[in-house]
Amino acid sequence: MANSIETFPFPFTKDQYEYTNNSSQLNPVRCVEVTGDYNSEIQLKRKLIEEHPERCYRSFRHSIEGQWEILKLLFHEIATYEPDHFTFERRGKEYRFQNLILGEEERFIDRDLSSIDSEPFDLAGRHVQEDLILMGDREGTLFLDAGQLCFPSNWSLAFAFGLDFKSIHTPVPRINQTGFIEKVERFIKRIRPGTAWERNNWSVTITNKLDTPLETYSEWGRSRLKVTEENVEDLLHLRVEIQRLYRLPLTNDVLFTIHTYLLSLKDMATNNEWLTRFFKNVETLTDDIAEYKGISLYKKPLMNYFEQKVKKD
Numbered sequence: 001m002a003n004s005i006e007t008f009p010f011p012f013t014k015d016q017y018e019y020t021n022n023s024s025q026l027n028p029v030r031c032v033e034v035t036g037d038y039n040s041e042i043q044l045k046r047k048l049i050e051e052h053p054e055r056c057y058r059s060f061r062h063s064i065e066g067q068w069e070i071l072k073l074l075f076h077e078i079a080t081y082e083p084d085h086f087t088f089e090r091r092g093k094e095y096r097f098q099n100l101i102l103g104e105e106e107r108f109i110d111r112d113l114s115s116i117d118s119e120p121f122d123l124a125g126r127h128v129q130e131d132l133i134l135m136g137d138r139e140g141t142l143f144l145d146a147g148q149l150c151f152p153s154n155w156s157l158a159f160a161f162g163l164d165f166k167s168i169h170t171p172v173p174r175i176n177q178t179g180f181i182e183k184v185e186r187f188i189k190r191i192r193p194g195t196a197w198e199r200n201n202w203s204v205t206i207t208n209k210l211d212t213p214l215e216t217y218s219e220w221g222r223s224r225l226k227v228t229e230e231n232v233e234d235l236l237h238l239r240v241e242i243q244r245l246y247r248l249p250l251t252n253d254v255l256f257t258i259h260t261y262l263l264s265l266k267d268m269a270t271n272n273e274w275l276t277r278f279f280k281n282v283e284t285l286t287d288d289i290a291e292y293k294g295i296s297l298y299k300k301p302l303m304n305y306f307e308q309k310v311k312k313d
Contacts, residue, residue, distance in 0.1 A: 005271060007035065008263045011202045011240050015280040017289070019174075021184055023199040023245075031196060031246050031257050032074060032128045034082050039101060041129045041210070045150045048211055049126070055215055057122050058161040059134075059146035066134050066253040067120035067146060068111055073248070073255070074124045075106075099127055121146050130244075133256035135188075141165055142185060142254060149213075151260045153203055153239060154294065156214040173288040193249040201241045203293045208237055210260055227298035232305045236265040236298075238278065269309060279306040 049056045059067070075097045079088035087098040094115075097106040106123065109115040116123055125132045125148035134146035142165040149157040160168045165185045175181045191197060205212060206223040227235055242259040269275050282295065282302065290296045 003035075003037065003261045003263055005263060005267045005274075008261055009200060009240050009242055010263075010274055011200045012274075012277045012281050015277060016284045017281045019180070019289070021187065021199060023187070023197045026196040026198050026244070029194065029196045029246070030081070031077060031244050031255060032130050033242075033259055034078060034085065035129065038129060042102065042127070044210065045129075046126055048150045049122070049148070055156075055158060055213060056150050057119075057125075057148050058157055059119055059121060060136075060162070063121070063134055063136065063145040063253075064113070064119070065111075066136070066248060066251040067124075069248050069250050069253075070132070070134065070255055071108075071120035071124045072110070073246075074128055078128065097127075102127075119146075122148055124148075125150075128257075130257040130259045133258070135165070135254040135256055137189065137252055137254060142188060144168060145253070151210040151258070152213045153205070153241065153260070154212055154214055154217065159214065171292070173286075173292050188245060188254060191245060191247040191254070193247045193252065196244055196246040198242060198244045201243060203239045204295055205237050205239050205262070206235045206294075206298070208262055208264070210262065224294065224297040227301055229301040229304045229308075232298065232301050233266045233269060234264075236302065237262045238265070238268060265305075272310075275306075276310050279303075279310050282306070 072095070075086075075088045075095075079086040079097070085099070085101050087096075087100070089096055093109050095108055095110065099105070106127075107115070113119070118126075121132060121134060131151055132148045133144060135142040136145040144160050144163055147157045147161065155171075165188075166181050169175055169181050172181075205220075206227055207220050209220060212220050223235065240261045240263075242261070244257045246255040246257075248255060268278060282299070283306075285293070285295065287296070290299055295302065
């Protein structure tokens, strides 16, 4: 399910890889985006939720207040910025949300779980393309209190559920030893209520699948062993996550949204500037980062491809 090169958020601004926070404040405040892939991605999310509920959704009971706040926030946001496709209004005690793309309507009474068929966070996630994470801010740190995660990049909601921020990021190379993770957590904890920040994160995958959870690594991970210099252009996809953080004004929880984009190497090769910059970033990766980003097993054929392609163009 690769995106077109015209709309792809190419992540590289420099010719050398750097591990940075790269966050910028959003004005206007936005937590989610609606793209041309909306219908197909929503249908895929719902299919995964129905088939793998234990993998795609987790929540603690104490997150319900934050869930209600997020449900109203996201419905109001997409109705405001996409008025041709969504509406959201309140009539007395009842709220009504219309998804005109899917021809669906949701009616609910605020804080009344009996008025909806699923938890508020789950309901919100079924109408937006992003994966959603609710981080509770308490006891001096952040905890993963709820999540609807359908398109993870080699991690598991079931494993991370309930963990604190630092523990969740333990697999990332050097992040704990350098103190970087503490710096990022302090940054998040300083986000003011009602404000949103955005950063991007990139990796590569030998598949056009959005859903690559840790639980199914045995299915998609083996494709890394099949890469050759001849087929790498067809198999490899650059994966970019646009990650947004929003501090909820009422509960003080943090909403973390993840919008995933894929671009095939074949399509990237039509833009020599992008291909060259991608090549230089991969070339400067340290071994541990290359391993973490899933490149080590096929870095040699990939670099051989780059050397031939970039030199020719």
